[in-house]
Amino acid sequence: MIENRRLSFILCGSNARKLREGQANLLGSRAWRFEMFPLVSAEVSGLDLLRALTHGLIPSHYDSTRPDRSLQAFTDDYLKEEIAAEALNRNLSAFAGNAPPQVGKENGEIVNYAAIASDVSVDSKTMRSFEDTMIGRFLPPPAKPGSRKHLVATPKFHLFDPGVARILRRVNISALEGREAGRLFGTFIAHELRASTAYRKSSRVIHYYRTKARAEVDFILNHRETAIKVTISRNVREADLKGLEVVQGTHLGKGLI
16 A cells, blocks of 8 residues: 555554564565654653652653552563563573563673573573563674774663663662662663664664773763763762773774763
């Protein structure tokens, strides 16, 4: 109908997995793809960051008076159903039941494919395809020639929403302080960057940077345009800036803001 009758359609609520398995390839260049994310800061007047980290940014969750019940229902029903469907298609029965808690544990961490695969009883090669479920994204290290010798070469993983990440990690935070709040804040910033990139149809590339000596920058945009270090603290210490100082002194740091 697009081709022969010049009709336009908007398909919303589409399941990415089903689209890939169905006839989406027949659309060719005749259909444009848009992604919709949970709320971003520009959509929430007077964003309450603590609420964003605890409730998450799915609209009904952010406004909920009982966020834990809403988030638990979401992870128990929607996430497990989606992952179970992925598992069924790939014959990964063990993947369906064990993956969500393990994925929560890995949120904001450098991915250990072998450990996760062992926990959920699948091989590490299969675990690398977990991003297909669309509940999170891998953040790769820089791919510039010569940069990997001193860098950790494994990607980081962030879930798509800080509230979902919190409930899967089974943690509570009551203030913008501490390691868990910092980890969720990193997931919030990852979400903001990905959503901004998608909504603007930008070609921006996002990496993270960590040396084998543990100097780290959470996000590097467009290889060397901007470096972002994420931390939650009442006092920013000189040690918090170590990663920025290290990356600024490398070939990646030329031109960094």
